[in-house]
Amino acid sequence: MTSNLEDQLLALRQEAEAAVAFADTLERLEELRVNYLGKKGQLGALLRSMVEMSAEERPKIGAIANTVKEALQNSLDQQRAALESAQIQAQLEAETLDVTMPGIYRPQGRIHPLNGIIDQALDIFVGMGYTVAQGSEMETDYYNFEALNTPQDHPARDMQDTFYLPDGNLLRTHTSSVQIRYMEKEEPPFRIVAPGRVYRRDDVDATHSAVFHQIELLAVDEGLTFTDLKGTVKIFLQAMFGDLPIRFRASYFPFTEPSAEVDLQWNGRWLEVMGCGMVDPNVLKSVGYNPEIYSGFAAGFGVERFTMVLHQVDDIRRLYNSDLRFLRQF
Structure with a gap:
């Protein structure tokens, strides 16, 4: 039972890290966070099966689960930072003025x-x-x-x-x-x-x-x-x-x-x-x-x-x- 749950946790980590790495929007990244780390997410579902384990098995699986959770959270944070930086850079490029271009001429008013x-x-x-x-x-x-x-x-x-x-x-x-x-x-x-x-x-x-x-x-x-x-x-x-x-x-x-x-x-x-x-x-x-x-x-x-x-x-x-x-x- 322990070996099977351990394998599932490691497989979940590999799957989640791969999915996070390919997330190209902040909205998609939030969906992955909820899917894997949310209250009803996959990691939580695996941990709920620990109730069937013996008292000797739980600490070992709990430590592995914490390691997987921290790794997934780090992956999510890194990808979020990368996407936010890319978003800011794209906005800056879209709003940048080319100061070398001639401006639109607007004649100055004069007092009558x-x-x-x-x-x-x-x-x-x-x-x-x-x-x-x-x-x-x-x-x-x-x-x-x-x-x-x-x-x-x-x-x-x-x-x-x-x-x-x-x-x-x-x-x-x-x-x-x-x-x-x-x-x-x-x-x-x-x-x-x-x-x-x-x-x-x-x-x-x-x-x-x-x-x-x-x-x-x-x-x-x-x-x-x-x-x-x-x-x-x-x-x-x-x-x-x-x-x-x-x-x-x-x-x-x-x-x-x-x-x-x-x-x-x-x-x-x-x-x-x-x-x-x-x-x-x-x-x-x-x-x-x-x-x-x-x-x-x-x-x-x-x-x-x-x-x-x-x-x-x-x-x-x-x-x-x-x-x-x-x-x-x-």
């Missing part, structure tokens, strides 16, 4: 010239202590006109005819509406700069567009004067254009008094670049400020005008038609 001028201007104003404020492009008649000292019958409305919506709202004609909303919520002193898209009914040509961009600034505090306005405008224009001659011409805006147009001497001729003025007392009253205590100044300019001058663009429509031949220059 309009956005570039906006960023440049805002950097200057923020450096001067201004806070950026923004608002909705759809406005009410009150915030766009009436609160800015421009009632229904005011002739200045003809110059800022805009697009009206069925619900009575309109597309803002300037970012001054942002200033009104800001003043309603905040108390002086403050300094803000308001960039954004604005709309006016205008015939489109080389220098005009019904949709354009504007940047306006507003400062309100005790004791502000026209001298503060002139100094602020001068510092800003010199930062944008360089140290060039600047002049202020008397003008008219409903929401500022006194008002002025700002000219810059560019390429030997005077070029109008900005409008500005001291905030009209009626505007301060409309937001609840006491004009006897507070004063303020405001200024604004068209981003397209600055862009066309600084980049020598001959037609405003080039800024909107998304022609890559034009945009790649910036």
Whole structure:
């Protein structure tokens, strides 16, 4: 009985080791482990027949069985390590990039010239202590006109005819509406700069567009004067254009008094670049400020005008038609 069981154990070892050596997947290897070493495996079935042996025979067969089990377990571990290593190597080879091959060309994006001028201007104003404020492009008649000292019958409305919506709202004609909303919520002193898209009914040509961009600034505090306005405008224009001659011409805006147009001497001729003025007392009253205590100044300019001058663009429509031949220059 002992000799027969011993022969069976050795034969099982040879059979199992051969099967393990030919296993080519981890799944197949696990099947072999269960078949030979599992609770219901072949080795366990042979060992259960030891109950019929005598007490003297069991230790010898038990030692042989342990040797067979350890040999099979070692074979399984070695084959598993070899298969896992091969699997990792195959994955690495499949995922390896050939760095000698040329990459797929993806052109880099560029900042649009309009956005570039906006960023440049805002950097200057923020450096001067201004806070950026923004608002909705759809406005009410009150915030766009009436609160800015421009009632229904005011002739200045003809110059800022805009697009009206069925619900009575309109597309803002300037970012001054942002200033009104800001003043309603905040108390002086403050300094803000308001960039954004604005709309006016205008015939489109080389220098005009019904949709354009504007940047306006507003400062309100005790004791502000026209001298503060002139100094602020001068510092800003010199930062944008360089140290060039600047002049202020008397003008008219409903929401500022006194008002002025700002000219810059560019390429030997005077070029109008900005409008500005001291905030009209009626505007301060409309937001609840006491004009006897507070004063303020405001200024604004068209981003397209600055862009066309600084980049020598001959037609405003080039800024909107998304022609890559034009945009790649910036």
